[in-house]
Amino acid sequence: MKKVLISIAALAALSTAGFATVNNQTGCGLGSQIIHDDSSAVMLALQATTNSTLGNQTFGVTSGTSGCRKARFVMNERAAEFVASNMDQLSREIAIGQGESVSTLAELLNVQDKAEFAHALQANYNAIYTSEKADMSTVLDNVSIIAG
Amino acid sequence: MPFLLLLCALSLSLYATMSDELIAQAHAKKLSETRYWHLLMHTPHQISEVDDPAFFLSPVGKENLSSELDATIRRFNDDTNRSNESVFCRFPARRAWIEKELNISFGEGECSEYEALVTKMDPQKVTLVFPSAHINSPASMFGHTFLRIDSSMESKLMSYAINYAAHTDDTNGLLFAYKGLFGGYYGYYSMLPYYEKLKEYRDSESRDVWEYDLNLTRDEVMAMVRHIWELQRMNSWYYFFDENCSYHMLWLAEIARPSIRLRDHFFYHVIPPETVRAFEEEGLVTTKHFRPSKRTKLLAYERALSPQGMHAVRSLGEGKTDVNPALSDVQDRRYALEAAAELVEYNFIEGKLSKELYAQRYHALLSKRAALGEGKTLPIPDKSNPDTAHHAARIEIAQGWYEKRSPLLIGWRPAFHDLSEDDTGHLLGAQIEFLDTVIGLDRDKVSLEKLTVLSLASIAPVSHFFKPFSWRMKSGWDREYGDERLSFVTRVGGGAAIGDERLFGYFLSEPEVRLGFNPDIGLGFSAGGGINWGNRMKSYVESGHIFYLDGADRSRIALSHLWQWNRSSAVTFSYEASYQLHREDRVKLGANLYF
Numbered sequence: 001m002k003k004v005l006i007s008i009a010a011l012a013a014l015s016t017a018g019f020a021t022v023n024n025q026t027g028c029g030l031g032s033q034i035i036h037d038d039s040s041a042v043m044l045a046l047q048a049t050t051n052s053t054l055g056n057q058t059f060g061v062t063s064g065t066s067g068c069r070k071a072r073f074v075m076n077e078r079a080a081e082f083v084a085s086n087m088d089q090l091s092r093e094i095a096i097g098q099g100e101s102v103s104t105l106a107e108l109l110n111v112q113d114k115a116e117f118a119h120a121l122q123a124n125y126n127a128i129y130t131s132e133k134a135d136m137s138t139v140l141d142n143v144s145i146i147a148g
Numbered sequence: 149m150p151f152l153l154l155l156c157a158l159s160l161s162l163y164a165t166m167s168d169e170l171i172a173q174a175h176a177k178k179l180s181e182t183r184y185w186h187l188l189m190h191t192p193h194q195i196s197e198v199d200d201p202a203f204f205l206s207p208v209g210k211e212n213l214s215s216e217l218d219a220t221i222r223r224f225n226d227d228t229n230r231s232n233e234s235v236f237c238r239f240p241a242r243r244a245w246i247e248k249e250l251n252i253s254f255g256e257g258e259c260s261e262y263e264a265l266v267t268k269m270d271p272q273k274v275t276l277v278f279p280s281a282h283i284n285s286p287a288s289m290f291g292h293t294f295l296r297i298d299s300s301m302e303s304k305l306m307s308y309a310i311n312y313a314a315h316t317d318d319t320n321g322l323l324f325a326y327k328g329l330f331g332g333y334y335g336y337y338s339m340l341p342y343y344e345k346l347k348e349y350r351d352s353e354s355r356d357v358w359e360y361d362l363n364l365t366r367d368e369v370m371a372m373v374r375h376i377w378e379l380q381r382m383n384s385w386y387y388f389f390d391e392n393c394s395y396h397m398l399w400l401a402e403i404a405r406p407s408i409r410l411r412d413h414f415f416y417h418v419i420p421p422e423t424v425r426a427f428e429e430e431g432l433v434t435t436k437h438f439r440p441s442k443r444t445k446l447l448a449y450e451r452a453l454s455p456q457g458m459h460a461v462r463s464l465g466e467g468k469t470d471v472n473p474a475l476s477d478v479q480d481r482r483y484a485l486e487a488a489a490e491l492v493e494y495n496f497i498e499g500k501l502s503k504e505l506y507a508q509r510y511h512a513l514l515s516k517r518a519a520l521g522e523g524k525t526l527p528i529p530d531k532s533n534p535d536t537a538h539h540a541a542r543i544e545i546a547q548g549w550y551e552k553r554s555p556l557l558i559g560w561r562p563a564f565h566d567l568s569e570d571d572t573g574h575l576l577g578a579q580i581e582f583l584d585t586v587i588g589l590d591r592d593k594v595s596l597e598k599l600t601v602l603s604l605a606s607i608a609p610v611s612h613f614f615k616p617f618s619w620r621m622k623s624g625w626d627r628e629y630g631d632e633r634l635s636f637v638t639r640v641g642g643g644a645a646i647g648d649e650r651l652f653g654y655f656l657s658e659p660e661v662r663l664g665f666n667p668d669i670g671l672g673f674s675a676g677g678g679i680n681w682g683n684r685m686k687s688y689v690e691s692g693h694i695f696y697l698d699g700a701d702r703s704r705i706a707l708s709h710l711w712q713w714n715r716s717s718a719v720t721f722s723y724e725a726s727y728q729l730h731r732e733d734r735v736k737l738g739a740n741l742y743f
Contacts, residue, residue: 034348131511
């Protein structure tokens with residue numbers, strides 16, 4: 001876990017170079033996953049003795065979007081946080097057309113018909129994730145346009 | 149001016165009398181001796197387990213609960229500062245409880261931070277979460293438990309996870325283990341959105357996650373949240389065996405519903421899967437859910453894909469995107485693209501792909517996948533719930549028929565699971581044993597047959613997508629070398645395994661060092677396997693050959709069969725033949741009791 005947050009911070013720093021502040025919880029685009037500690041098996045075996053975490057002592061209710069560009073059409077901080085932290089999972093579920101992240105997003109955006117929402121996003125994947133560099137704000141704005 | 153002074157003095161004395169009166173009432177009701185005050189103070193007997201001085205308002209609060217209660221009442225009543233960092237705002241659970249018990253109100257405060265938390269959390273329900281073991285880390289079999297506070301949202305991803313873990317800056321594995329076991333790290337509570345915990349356990353560590361919804365009422369949940377607020381930034385010494393993550397979750401649940409006695413289910417060590425059972429036995433669990441890990445999902449794709457599809461996944465994952473025409477079935481194509489995306493993400497998590505390359509491939513694969521429209525949902529095979537696994541501690545009673553003697557064998561193992569035991573509820577191929585001790589009773593003497601200090605094994609089958617290394621280690625006394633004499637052996641080995649939950653096999657190369665009456669060094673090779681027949685019956689076989697530097701080679705074959713009657717008992721039969729200068733046969737018939 002030690003290296004995890006450092007790597008994330010480093011990656012976030014790389015991906016958001018140009019922004020003044022760096023969000024060290026997640027980036028704003030793809031790659032929001034936690035990089036696995038590449039410890040040896042023995043290290044892993046030993047580490048389990050502490051359920052160790054470093055820098056995971058957060059007692060906050062936000063995962064933060066401070067390093068990300070703001071969405072233009074969606075003024076919804078919780079949706080922004082969720083999308084920024086779940087870019088990878090969300091994009092895969094949108095491409096497949098179902099999943100918990102998609103229905104969570106629907107709920108956060110107060111969409112009534114979740115099945116229709118998932119269906120519409122699936123059909124418009126390429127309009128939402130325009131390139132691999134798409135970030136939270138683009139995704140959220142595009143989703144809001146498609147879901148109407 | 150004198151008038152003002154007088155007024156101040158008056159009001160001060162007014163406050164003072166009121167506080168004294170409240171304290172007197174609390175004494176009359178013997179509040180500091182009640183169970184709830186002990187719970188709030190994390191005090192099982194006399195001394196609080198919280199080690200942070202900031203948690204106590206009396207200088208002797210850690211040892212003296214009565215003095216702490218007096219100080220608490222006084223501060224609530226007298227302090228004029230009622231902003232965020234004040235005692236008034238920092239201890240909402242104590243405040244609510246004292247107000248209720250004394251039937252008074254301390255009035256209003258300005259606790260904007262706490263209010264903001266409660267508003268955002270919107271606490272309604274609580275779920276106990278258990279991420280099971282991850283592959284190649286047998287010690288993680290002990291698992292981990294944390295609580296999730298659910299809001300009125302339908303989505304559980306937006307819930308908050310309350311976690312207790314040790315905080316460390318050490319990178320040295322040995323130091324890490326030593327301090328984890330014997331103290332030296334502080335444990336802290338943390339709170340994170342549940343999706344972050346899923347990324348950590350389900351995705352990054354590839355651990356299956358089990359959830360147990362609890363039937364706590366909204367008031368009970370609020371009592372818990374108030375107390376969680378009191379614990380933020382508070383530290384306690386962390387101990388792997390007893391004062392660990394799961395233990396702290398027991399406290400939180402008892403705070404919510406003081407009539408339950410979760411901690412009484414444990415007498416020395418608190419093992420996370422056992423905490424799940426304690427919650428169940430206290431009648432707290434309503435429904436159970438399973439979230440497959442990334443690895444479980446990828447293995448499910450392996451089952452669903454055609455052989456060509458499997459091959460396609462590999463090339464797709466490597467960035468060769470032009471494989472579509474090879475797969476005629478559109479669902480196979482969908483699965484192949486989905487699996488490739490999962491695999492690429494897995495490799496990124498494992499640090500095998502740069503972020504740029506990952507983003508590029510991931511996006512390209514999903515884009516192609518999206519073009520194929522909606523398809524079937526990937527079927528994921530059921531897994532046995534960890535709450536059905538055999539209990540952690542074992543007593544073994546067996547009759548042995550050996551070459552020269554027929555001892556009655558009595559064994560005791562505090563934890564946890566070995567390869568020959570029933571895998572129901574466990575990760576396949578994971579073994580961890582502590583202090584497995586067996587005593588042999590003959591007609592005229594008592595002898596130590598075996599004392600395993602620690603043994604670990606990770607038999608992790610390779611598959612199309614995963615190529616894990618299998619390994620095993622053991623350190624302890626046994627009578628396997630030369631004429632049944634006791635010697636201390638340390639053995640560490642590695643190899644590979646194939647198979648699945650039903651049938652598996654492995655091959656390991658294992659160097660060993662023997663100390664004792666005749667020190668020796670050996671290099672052994674072992675091959676083994678197991679069959680889970682269903683109905684909690686398992687057969688296990690292992691054969692090996694070991695070359696010693698001094699002593700003669702030794703060959704060995706062992707067969708065992710176990711029937712796990714229920715979570716608490718099993719019947720076992722084993723046969724072992726070994727040859728080192730001469731042949732020896734050992735037969736054993738016995739019963740295991742788990743609790």
